[in-house]
Amino acid sequence: MSPFVISKASHVSISAACRGSLYYCRASLPSISSHRAVTPGRRQSTLPHRHLSSNSRASSSSRSSGTYIRKRPPSALKGITMDSSPSSTGKPALTRDLTLPSHPSPSIATTKSQPPPPATRTPRLVYGTAWKKSRTASLVHAALRAGFRGIDTANQPRHYSEPLVGEGLRLALADGTISSRGEVFVQTKFTCPRGQDPPPDCPYDPADPLEKQVRDSVEGSFANLFGGGGGAGGVGTEAAYIDSLVLHSPMDTYTDTFAVWRVLETYVPHRIRHLGIANAPFEVIERLYHEATTTTGPGASGLSVPPSVVQNRFYAPTDYDSELRRWCRERGIVYQSFWTLTANNADMRQRGKVNLVGSEPVRKLAAAVGGGLSKEAAYYSLVLGLEGITILDGTTSEAHMREDLDGIDAVGRFAESSTEGKEVWGQCLAGFKASIGEEDDDY
Numbered sequence: 001m002s003p004f005v006i007s008k009a010s011h012v013s014i015s016a017a018c019r020g021s022l023y024y025c026r027a028s029l030p031s032i033s034s035h036r037a038v039t040p041g042r043r044q045s046t047l048p049h050r051h052l053s054s055n056s057r058a059s060s061s062s063r064s065s066g067t068y069i070r071k072r073p074p075s076a077l078k079g080i081t082m083d084s085s086p087s088s089t090g091k092p093a094l095t096r097d098l099t100l101p102s103h104p105s106p107s108i109a110t111t112k113s114q115p116p117p118p119a120t121r122t123p124r125l126v127y128g129t130a131w132k133k134s135r136t137a138s139l140v141h142a143a144l145r146a147g148f149r150g151i152d153t154a155n156q157p158r159h160y161s162e163p164l165v166g167e168g169l170r171l172a173l174a175d176g177t178i179s180s181r182g183e184v185f186v187q188t189k190f191t192c193p194r195g196q197d198p199p200p201d202c203p204y205d206p207a208d209p210l211e212k213q214v215r216d217s218v219e220g221s222f223a224n225l226f227g228g229g230g231g232a233g234g235v236g237t238e239a240a241y242i243d244s245l246v247l248h249s250p251m252d253t254y255t256d257t258f259a260v261w262r263v264l265e266t267y268v269p270h271r272i273r274h275l276g277i278a279n280a281p282f283e284v285i286e287r288l289y290h291e292a293t294t295t296t297g298p299g300a301s302g303l304s305v306p307p308s309v310v311q312n313r314f315y316a317p318t319d320y321d322s323e324l325r326r327w328c329r330e331r332g333i334v335y336q337s338f339w340t341l342t343a344n345n346a347d348m349r350q351r352g353k354v355n356l357v358g359s360e361p362v363r364k365l366a367a368a369v370g371g372g373l374s375k376e377a378a379y380y381s382l383v384l385g386l387e388g389i390t391i392l393d394g395t396t397s398e399a400h401m402r403e404d405l406d407g408i409d410a411v412g413r414f415a416e417s418s419t420e421g422k423e424v425w426g427q428c429l430a431g432f433k434a435s436i437g438e439e440d441d442d443y
Helices: 015-020 133-146 162-174 210-226 254-265 282-293 316-331 360-369 375-384 398-417 419-435
Strands: 125-128 150-152 185-190 242-247 272-278 309-313 334-338 389-393
Touching: 125 133, 125 398, 133 150, 133 162, 133 398, 150 162, 162 210, 185 210, 210 242, 210 254, 242 254, 242 309, 254 272, 254 282, 272 282, 282 316, 309 316, 316 334, 360 375, 360 398, 360 419, 375 389, 375 398, 375 419, 398 419
Parallel strands: 125 150, 125 389, 150 185, 185 242, 242 272, 272 309, 309 334, 334 389
Antiparallel strands: none
């Protein structure tokens, strides 16, 4: 039965659904995937990791009978065919940017003086800035020098330093690492009060009405990232737009979740290009999408902008969001994975974790590509091969930044270089899908 029928009234609490799925009240945890095992010649990240309660496991969802399955043409290269953006010409398909879906709505006006903005593209690896503290500016600058062109942050001082992200962007502009604001996909988040520290370390007054909380947080993000209004200075107010604004977690009720969303919609499509949601179970995301795409009837709630981005943990307790990712692919929604290394590397010794990073398909791919390809880059490549996915990568090592970017490029070129390369890639991807419980013909 459809989840938005089960909880049809918008005042119904969504706490139970979220608690059961390991997402509820997780807004205080940053969205980042950064941890690596210690291997010869590699430094271990100094970022902390969080342990998950063993009694918080989500119940396994049964696989659908094929509602969202899309068969691929026989000639297509498996796992790397979803997008082909003009700016990616010359890149292997595995590393080409994804284009966020355009959702025209009659409630969002554009004029001759403000025509619709161009399509928004997101790189396949997005640099995650949580837990970087005083190093944030230098690490953002380093990531951009290494070749990252996507930055994820949040107006959540508990775990992020958004003003220093703006400073990192300014440094990259000043030394020519990037030539314009438009070269970088910038994403930030609104975090609800339960994910914030008390004032003055909260970007808004939690006693204020919800609409004011949202606006204060969003305007604070503009100040932090692009200068003015007491922010640390960024890339200049003339370039002050945010590519993606993500609701860091659902609110306690559908009423409040929709209320936050309606406020965020007022910034779309000019100051904010796209909206997204993080740390949310399938049923909440599906309900939100339904409400934003239903203009008449009992499901209509006044929402008009569907989510373009879903940012969730990629790990075993949620079956790697297999059903949700399939649903997102069918709608062109970009799925952003985080904890991609942290939750899937046995060396991290996290309870309930699966060692995907050291799995046979990953090792086989790394050996076949050669050239010193790290297992992390091989693993990231296979995750990207699931299609419609971008990965948050929060490494603090400049060497690892380059290894990840160059490694994925090397895998993509290997997969397209010859019939043998294509076959090896297909075999490794099929094995990887099997290891997470997905069938090779689900794509």
